[in-house]
Amino acid sequence: MDRCIQFQAPNLTQIRPHQCRDWLNHHRCSKKAVVNLINYQDDADVATKAIPELTALLNDDDRVVVQQAAQMVHMLSKKVASRQALMNSPALVSALVRAMQNATDPETQRACTGALHNLSHHRQGLLSIFKSGGIPALVKMLDSPIESVVFYAITTLHNLLLHQDGAKEAVRLAGGLQKMVGLLSRDNVKFLAIDTDCLQILAYGNQESKLIILASNGPQELVRIMRTYNYEKLLWTTSRVLKVLSVCSSNKPAIVEAGGMQAVGMHLNSPSQRLLQNCLWSLRNLSDAGTKQDHIESLLQTLVHLLSSNDINVVTCSAGILSNLTCNNMSNKTTVCQVGGIEALVRTVLQAGDREDITEPAVCALRHLTSRHPDAEMAQNSVRLHYGLPILVKLLHPPSRWPLIKAVVGLIRNLALCTANHGPLREHGAIPRLIQLLMRAQQDAQRRTSLASSHSQMSSPYVDGVRMEEIVEGTTGSLHIMAREPHSRAVIRSLNTIPLFVQLLYSQVENIQRVAAGVLCELAQDKDSADIIEAEGACAPLTELLHSKNEGVATYAAAALFRMSDDKSQDYKKRLSVELTSSLFKDDGALYNGGDLMNMEPSMPYDHTMAPPLSHHSSASSMHNSQQAGYPPPEGQQPMDYGHPQQHGMGPPAEYPLPELSGMDLDPVVMSGGQQQGQDQLFLYDTDRKSVV
Numbered sequence: 222m223d224r225c226i227q228f229q230a231p232n233l234t235q236i237r238p239h240q241c242r243d244w245l246n247h248h249r250c251s252k253k254a255v256v257n258l259i260n261y262q263d264d265a266d267v268a269t270k271a272i273p274e275l276t277a278l279l280n281d282d283d284r285v286v287v288q289q290a291a292q293m294v295h296m297l298s299k300k301v302a303s304r305q306a307l308m309n310s311p312a313l314v315s316a317l318v319r320a321m322q323n324a325t326d327p328e329t330q331r332a333c334t335g336a337l338h339n340l341s342h343h344r345q346g347l348l349s350i351f352k353s354g355g356i357p358a359l360v361k362m363l364d365s366p367i368e369s370v371v372f373y374a375i376t377t378l379h380n381l382l383l384h385q386d387g388a389k390e391a392v393r394l395a396g397g398l399q400k401m402v403g404l405l406s407r408d409n410v411k412f413l414a415i416d417t418d419c420l421q422i423l424a425y426g427n428q429e430s431k432l433i434i435l436a437s438n439g440p441q442e443l444v445r446i447m448r449t450y451n452y453e454k455l456l457w458t459t460s461r462v463l464k465v466l467s468v469c470s471s472n473k474p475a476i477v478e479a480g481g482m483q484a485v486g487m488h489l490n491s492p493s494q495r496l497l498q499n500c501l502w503s504l505r506n507l508s509d510a511g512t513k514q515d516h517i518e519s520l521l522q523t524l525v526h527l528l529s530s531n532d533i534n535v536v537t538c539s540a541g542i543l544s545n546l547t548c549n550n551m552s553n554k555t556t557v558c559q560v561g562g563i564e565a566l567v568r569t570v571l572q573a574g575d576r577e578d579i580t581e582p583a584v585c586a587l588r589h590l591t592s593r594h595p596d597a598e599m600a601q602n603s604v605r606l607h608y609g610l611p612i613l614v615k616l617l618h619p620p621s622r623w624p625l626i627k628a629v630v631g632l633i634r635n636l637a638l639c640t641a642n643h644g645p646l647r648e649h650g651a652i653p654r655l656i657q658l659l660m661r662a663q664q665d666a667q668r669r670t671s672l673a674s675s676h677s678q679m680s681s682p683y684v685d686g687v688r689m690e691e692i693v694e695g696t697t698g699s700l701h702i703m704a705r706e707p708h709s710r711a712v713i714r715s716l717n718t719i720p721l722f723v724q725l726l727y728s729q730v731e732n733i734q735r736v737a738a739g740v741l742c743e744l745a746q747d748k749d750s751a752d753i754i755e756a757e758g759a760c761a762p763l764t765e766l767l768h769s770k771n772e773g774v775a776t777y778a779a780a781a782l783f784r785m786s787d788d789k790s791q792d793y794k795k796r797l798s799v800e801l802t803s804s805l806f807k808d809d810g811a812l813y814n815g816g817d818l819m820n821m822e823p824s825m826p827y828d829h830t831m832a833p834p835l836s837h838h839s840s841a842s843s844m845h846n847s848q849q850a851g852y853p854p855p856e857g858q859q860p861m862d863y864g865h866p867q868q869h870g871m872g873p874p875a876e877y878p879l880p881e882l883s884g885m886d887l888d889p890v891v892m893s894g895g896q897q898q899g900q901d902q903l904f905l906y907d908t909d910r911k912s913v914v
Contacts, residue, residue: 269306271297272313279316284329287320291332298339307336308346315353322358327367334362334373341380350377351385360395363404372412375404379415382422389423398423398430402437405445410452417446417458424465431469440466440475447484453493460485460499467506477511486520489527501527501538508545521546521556528565533576540569541582547589554594563590563600567609570616577625580616584628591635601639604632610642614649617658623687626658630695637702643709652703652712655696660721662692690730697725697736704743714744719753726762731771738766738777745784755785 271293278290294317297303307313314337321333337355340346350356355377362374378397381388392398401423404416420439424430434440443466446459463485466472476482485500485507504520511517524546527539543562547554557563566583573579587609590600604610613636616629633651636642646652666689669682682688700718703709722744725737741759744750759781766778 288329295332295336298336314349318355338373341377347385356391357395360397363400402439405442414455421461444479444481463503508542522560544582544586551594558596563603567607588632617654623685634699643706659696662689665689701740723757723759735773742781
């Protein structure tokens with residue numbers, strides 16, 4: 222060796238002190254490298270020669286012999302060269318696995334699991350462990366009372382799950398999922414980080430694994446971890462598991478009931494971007510099941526604040542979560558309004574441009590906030606005061622797709638409930654555009670109905686997940702509200718829409734009948750419009766609708782006929798009064814008994830499965846449970862991990878009272894009873910939505 226390492230010594234009198242030190246350091250490093258190389262070869266040679274004997278000793282019947290052999294293998298596995306030799310011996314790895322499985326003493330278990338742990342850092346080692354049946358044996362070790370044994374076992378399994386084909390199924394078959402969930406009750410944060418990552422790997426894309434985690438009380442333990450610890454890596458891995466479970470219809474309510482939304486929301490202010498993203502995705506997936514969650518004021522405030530983020534993903538998720546959490550929840554609506562939610566959402570829509578994955582949930586949230594809560598009128602005014610009306614009317618035009626258009630139509634309908642919005646909406650061209658959309662949707666709906674009836678070809682009733690009947694209903698409902706204002710009525714009449722409204726009275730969809738009768742009722746206040754309505758033959762269908770079981774339809778039809786009779790003879794008015802009385806009060810004078818509209822199922826909120834933000838060419842549409850309006854539900858919309866968002870829609874129109882009928886010449890006794898009930902129980906139409914997952 223001395224002959225191999227020869228360095229020419231420099232003339233120390235000619236160099237500076239620091240140069241001398243550099244030369245000495247280089248000398249020592251070079252010598253050490255050569256020594257290490259020789260030792261590496263020695264380790265490999267020793268291990269190779271010892272493997273047959275160690276294999277035999279591991280299979281010995283004497284427990285002491287097995288223990289000593291296992292300790293020797295563990296020691297050799299710590300060095301790279303000897304480790305290579307060990308992992309290349311299937312017989313030794315099999316003997317090691319067998320010894321670990323049969324061992325009853327802690328030292329043997331510790332040595333065997335430690336050796337396998339070291340081997341699992343290499344692909345060849347993973348393959349050898351897998352082929353030797355190591356996974357069932359390692360799963361068994363998870364029950365060990367010895368901390369180090371359990372730690373070695375879980376880390377080895379983690380490496381196998383990450384890098385070895387077939388490992389996931391082997392762990393599931395060995396009952397590893399149940400044991401891993403049971404280990405969540407431990408308090409070692411680094412151990413828990415590995416354990417939760419194993420659960421995420423096993424649950425991702427596998428419904429059976431998700432259900433096993435649920436049955437093992439996994440959601441509750443995961444929520445506890447999110448609530449208890451602040452170790453970033455553990456919170457990140459746990460949030461990844463919750464994100465995967467949150468698209469499972471069985472796990473979702475369990476997570477929400479365990480306080481998962483509040484626990485995850487605690488970390489929305491984290492400086493860790495990866496943790497923030499996972500928490501937002503989890504909340505987005507959970508939020509449609511959390512619409513009845515109260516006491517989440519701080520979460521709502523944080524979400525409103527996050528709308529100002531420069532990260533598009535953060536804004537997308539925050540808007541979607543706010544849309545769902547404000548669905549049919551008066552308390553949440555009020556909170557969002559009070560913390561500046563209207564301004565933030567309008568700003569979000571203004572800045573989003575053509576990114577419909579942002580604008581649609583933001584518009585849906587605004588639609589919820591402008592309806593059915595104490596601050597709704599303030600919200601309706603606030604949208605105008607923050608310059609939201611021009612952009613909303615603009616969104617009714619291309620390139621907006623039907624899901625976004627439907628959401629905007631619903632919002633405009635709510636905004637029209639505020640009389641101060643009528644003028645600006647009219648000035649920005651809302652009425653002509655709504656009528657254009659109505660005509661287009663009605664033509665498309667008729668064409669699809671014709672194709673379906675002729676069986677000439679298969680025609681889907683949906684366009685981008687939206688039924689054209691829903692657009693017809695929404696646009697007509699918006700025009701109905703705007704027609705309360707005289708100038709708007711004049712614009713509507715001038716656009717020659719009355720024949721279309723009369724045609725809609727013949728629709729098979731009750732909601733369309735109701736809004737059509739409603740807009741005709743408003744237009745009939747003006748004599749010119751009333752004459753056109755009568756000339757278009759509206760009296761016959763309106764008279765027929767007096768007998769509708771839907772009280773809203775019947776009442777609007779009655780009001781329209783009554784207003785059209787202003788210039789008629791007294792004899793005509795008398796006959797009309799008798800007809801109205803017999804039709805409207807046929808059920809013991811219960812004019813406003815609510816009918817089927819008051820008993821509708823709650824509207825469905827905006828949907829977010831685990832999909833990442835969609836491109837501006839795709840849709841995160843928000844289709845309501847269309848069975849409410851007599852439409853069959855869409856098929857083939859099962860949630861998937863990182864799958865497409867489901868499509869949900871607009872629902873019944875915004876709330877507004879039925880027309881006052883006290884001016885009609887009706888039976889005073891019957892009218893008194895019916896009118897009193899009408900004052901106490903108005904028809905309320907919510908525009909809130911939530912997803913069906």
